[in-house]
Structures are given as C-alpha cells and as structure tokens.
Amino acid sequence: MNKIYNPKREDWKSILKRPTKSVADIESTVNTVFDELQKDGDATIKKYTEKFDGVSVADLLVTDDEIVEANSLVAIELKEAILLAKENIDKFHAAQKTESIEVETSPGVHCWQVKRPIEKVGLYIPGGTAPLFSTILMLAVPANIAGCSEIIMCTPPNKEGKIHPAILYTANLCGVTKIFKVGGIQAIAAMTFGTESIPQVYKIFGPGNQYVTVAKQIATKYGVAIDMPAGPSELLVVADDTANAEFVASDLLSQAEHGVDSQVILVTTSKAMLESVEKEVELQIEDLPRKDIAQKAIDNSKLIYLEDDQTAQELINEYGPEHYIVCVEDEGSYLSAISNAGSVFIGNYTPESAGDYASGTNHTLPTNGYAKQYSGVNLDSFMKSMTFQKISKEGIQEIGYAIELMAEAEGLQAHKNAVTLRLNSLDDE
C-alpha cells in the first residue's frame, strides 16, 4: 500500500489520478459488430455469441420452462435474502416519486411539469463466474416503480447455453418482461437497433467489461440513452481514531476484490489509524478466495494522512468517490462538506456491502470522478420530465408584448407573428 503523508495540494491531481485505458482498439471491434448487426440482426448475434462466448444458442429468448426450472434451483434461504433486499430497494425508490408541479407564472399563464416513464428500457447483466443478480434488483425494481412498459434484459449464456438460476429467478421476480441469452457488444448493439428477436430500447442500463462500456458509449451516437459512463469501481474511507481498523480494512478489501483495477483509498487524520488499517489489511487478505485480485488492487491503493479535517474534505471532493465511508467522530462536518460522491456510508456499522445488496440504496453509481456531474441510478433514471403550458387570452395579453420584442431582437419574425396574430384577434373582439 502506498502511504502518503500531508501531500502538497499541487500533487493531489497526480495522487488521485485513476488509471486510464486506451479504447481505440476496442472501438473498431465495437463498430464492426454494430455495422454487421444493423444489417444482419439475429444472425450477427449468433455469430458473435459463438465467437466470444464459445456457444451456439438456437433460441435467444429465455422460455417460461427455463424460468420454472431456475426457480426450483435457487436455495430458499437465498430467495428470502433476495426478497428482503427487494423490499428495501422498493421502499427507498418508491419514496423518490415526485408530484407534478404547477405554477401560474404570470396571470393566465399556467405551466406544469410532469414525469412520465421511459417506455422501453434494456438492462445488461454481465456473465462470468459470479452471477450478478443483485444488479437486476437495482435496475428492474425502479424500472417497475417508474412504470416502464417494456423492461428487457440481456445476459450472456454459459458454455452450456444456460443462464445462472439466481439471475433468472431475480429477473422474473422483479418483472423483467423478456430475458435474452446474449452478452457483450452484440447485446448492446441488439438493444440499440433491434433485431428479429430483440426489441429496440430507448435507454440501456447496467455494468459490463470494457467492451460493453465502449459499446454503450457508441450506442449513444445512435440515439440510445445510457445510465452513465462507467469505470472501475472505487471506495474512499475517511477514518479517525474513533474508527475500527478491522472494519475499515474489511471495507477496503471488499472493494479490492472487485478487480485488479479497483481503486481503494484511505484518508485519515490519524497516523495510528493508518498503521493499524495497513496491518489489518495484510492480515485479512490472506484468507480471501480472490486474494490475487485483491492483492493487486491493494498494491495500488493509497493511505493518505492529512493533518486537518478541512484539507481532508477538500481532497475528498476533488476525488469524488463512487463509494464513500465516513467513520469519524465529527460526522456532521464531513457530511455537510461532501459535494461529490456517489453513495455515502456513515458510521462503524454501515459497510459498503449493505448498499451493494440490501439496505435499499442503489449500487449503480458514478465512478471515475463522475460523481461531480452524474447521479447514481435512481427512480428518475427511468423517467423523463415533460413540460406543459396553457395560456389564456388574458395570459397572452400579459406576456405577448415581451415575446414580440425578444423575438424581433433575435431576428425571428415568424416567432413574433405567431403572437401578433393572436393579440390582433383579441383587439378585434
């Protein structure tokens, strides 16, 4: 671990730098698949599923029988855990519903704002060794609360052409309308353009490897919206002497096990805590099944000592962590100071894992400093707001002259005419 004591402000940028990757090679692969899929639809999906996933899939759509089978394969205890998590996620996201707002801005000028669901959304769930059913909860639950009418999901099949039972169970539980056995670039392309089997969607959500990430970025060029740009997952913990070094170390490691490029940072105003956390990490890492991955992330991690709270708070805002754990005596000061973070975990009994799975908050969060400008996924991610206005005869007489003047000053005579005609008709009345 890299220990850094009182870094100079001019060095913050380089200390907090995230690793950046070249995507030029990936882009050309993505463009090839996109071009082919636009022409050949399902045939392209099958071709690349054979090439990338090493399996030939006859039917892309998961059948009801497969879902029934999956249902019987998931342990009852896990189902109960998933149900608890679903209930909490449901409560927290349902509370995010907002009322329409209406204002009479000038006499006779009524303006209102209404949110409506995005009708067609697509969820991407990665494959690999671990079945990320928790991400289905985080995406499908708010999509349902929003009222999206079509919620499709794409996830890659394994070598036997199957999908993990926990994935199918959770997707069915959360009201996903159709599940397709397709992953990677071809899944994103299919949801972008639509194929014979897979419907086109208006917005794509979900994590993925760097191919999926670049494919989502390129999909936006074709008019599809995406949840947010992605980067490696990251955690920053701020801890003082009131923190528990054992707990802090376990949180840092839970981040580190995600991948070798995971970002793990401790900021502390206590040199003793810095030393204790380092020792605890070395101890706990030994027993982890994913030790090799975690070790590489830990090797790149940073333990930063800063003399005072204000400087620490400024550095944390400069970084803008995806996950931010606050274990300090003076919580209030850190909470009011934080401007840039995805999700904040407070106190010694609030591990990041809680928010990853079951507390109710969303775990799809802005990485890579994007907390400066992006929200994590929330109910509004599945809706768009529209404005309405209705102006009475009195209303247009109230604001018409201002519109005429402004339109004229912008050189838009027809804009002015649309008002003048109406005002003249009222003069004649």
Added chain:
Amino acid sequence: MNKIYNPKREDWKSILKRPTKSVADIESTVNTVFDELQKDGDATIKKYTEKFDGVSVADLLVTDDEIVEANSLVAIELKEAILLAKENIDKFHAAQKTESIEVETSPGVHCWQVKRPIEKVGLYIPGGTAPLFSTILMLAVPANIAGCSEIIMCTPPNKEGKIHPAILYTANLCGVTKIFKVGGIQAIAAMTFGTESIPQVYKIFGPGNQYVTVAKQIATKYGVAIDMPAGPSELLVVADDTANAEFVASDLLSQAEHGVDSQVILVTTSKAMLESVEKEVELQIEDLPRKDIAQKAIDNSKLIYLEDDQTAQELINEYGPEHYIVCVEDEGSYLSAISNAGSVFIGNYTPESAGDYASGTNHTLPTNGYAKQYSGVNLDSFMKSMTFQKISKEGIQEIGYAIELMAEAEGLQAHKNAVTLRLNSLDDE
C-alpha cells in the same frame, strides 16, 4: 407541403423519418482541435478563432468595462421584456426544487437522498446573425437556482472581436460568473480540458451548429457531461375543426424559419383544416424576412390526415416531437395520451413562441425523437443526487444475514466478511 391521408401503420416510420447527417468528416476536425487544445491551450483557441471566426482576439475574458458598455446599448423596452421572461423562468424552475427524502427501510437502516449542485457548469451560446440571449435565460437561471458555484459562458466574437450587447447584458443579469469570447469546437474543447484562461467544467449546456454538436458528443468521451444530444428543431401541431388555421400556420412558420432542416408536421382529423392551414401558410410565408429558409423547411413539411384520435395519438407518440401544440376540442384525451414530447402547448392562445421566450418553461428540449428518453433542461439538469445511509447495530443485525448470503452467492467473500466481522463483534458484546 406533403399531404398524406390515412397513412398505413407500416409506413409511419418512413413518413416520420428525420433527416440524418454523416458526421464522419466533422469528427476528424473535432478530434484535431481537441488534440491540439489539450497540448497548447489558449494558443489553440486563438489559432482557430482566427481561422473559423476570422478575427484575432487578444483577451478571451470579457471585461467589466465591456459589460457596462453593453448595458448602455440595450434598449430599455428590451431590458424590461428580458426581466419579465427572467421572472417567469425563475418562478417555474424554483418550483422544481425537491426536498430530500429519507426512509427507514428496515429497523435501524436509515437511507436518504440529497441533491447537490454540479459545481462547475459551462454554457455555450452560438453566434451568427441572431443573438440568442433567450438561451442564456434558459440555462443560467436554473444554474443559479441549483446553486452551481461556477457558471461560465463561451460565445463566439464577431469580426470586430465583440459580443452582442444583449448577450452580455443577459449573461450578467443572470449571474454568469465569467464570459469568454470563443465559439465553435474550440469553445467546447476549452471547457472540456481547461486552458490558461478558461476553467474546465463538469457539464456543458447549450445549442450550436453541427460542429458544436459533434464536439459536445466527443467531449463526453473525456468525462464531461452534456445537457442532451442535439438535432434540428421540430414542431408537431395536432388540430381539429376547433383550431384557428391562421394561428396554426403562424406556429408552423415560426418553426420553419429556424433552419432549412427544421421539421414541421401537422396532424389533423379534419380534411377542411388541413386545406385551410396549407392556404394560410402560403399566404403568411410571403412576408417573412427569412422566407427562403422557411420555404425550404415547409417544402419538406408534412400535413397528415388521420381518421380518428387514437391513431393520431399513437402516431404522435411514435414521433416524439420536441414541441407539440394541441389545438383540439377534446384536449384531455390528447394530454393523457402523450408519452413522448419535449414541451406541450395547449389551446389556441399558446404559441410555441411563448415557451421559447417568456412563459417560464425551458426551451432547451429533446429533438430527434429523444423525448422518448431525455428530459428537457430543468432544475435537476444542474444537480446530481447522492444517497446516504447510516445503519445502527440493530440495523446490521436485521439485514446482515441477507447481505452475507447474497455476497456469498455472487462469489464476493470480502463483501461478506465486512458484514461478518461486524456481526461477530456484536455477538461478543
């Protein structure tokens, strides 16, 4: 104008197709400017301002003296009109503030969501013959309500190196913190990377020509957020026999004068109204200063007759218009049916111009069918939501077991450990 009677559903897609442009040439120009500016900063800005705008600008930052001078050059009547518009925009966007929400999802598990302003935003205001000061109102007013601490603006200088007084007056009125004389690709690049003069921002807002549009799209690759992807402006009017053909024609023309690629569509259940609107358009277009532009847009416009309201409503949702005027007797049916539109204008006395300038709604809206998945600019466009959670000892005992099970099932042992350590410590108490 193209008159289409009862089109078959399978032809809707081609009838409603917007013109698409190739951006490959533009992309390479944008990439060149971005690469140079990353290396050379202000020098690149000055080089391209000379090349594209034909003027050499010594100081990019607009001075206080220039603002004082502009203030004296804007007519008092126009100032009053701008103030009225500002007041209405202010009222409507201030009403969009939302309270933090807090939920105890399980006993001892407190989750809350808070919105914070995006600290640094950049506004782009195009140059050209018409000074688009109204767009400054639409962007800077909500940025200020949101509490953005740095609101910079870039706009191209004219051949004398100056900026239109109405632009400077409005920007200063609306609390823009710094105004820079730079336009086009180089402005977007400057706000993306920052230069010696121009600060880097987290999100870029505002309209522009196709170079600016592509530059904004490419800026997202470097981590900057943008308001939304852009396309030519568009209007769809639905009218029955209760509409006023003269007014409808004036609205279609106010859209048509924007540019030769503007999209203008009338949908009607009345053949008589269709004929009347066509005649009125031919009449009114004669007197427009921008007749040549409007005529080209009108040549491509469509007057679509449909026999019944429900089919009309489905076609309109399929199109997803940026601006949507509803002039029919049964308003309620059309309003409850609309899922995809940027901003909706209701009744005979609500011209699009009202929303463009002074009613209070925002005029920065999703074009190109993006109303299916994007909101128009609103207060939330300048904020991001963050989640917080604090779990008590009781709380982690309540949900800890579910987290352990789910983490284990996803193969993430360190995530489980972070909970197990805490649960064990409580068992020991």
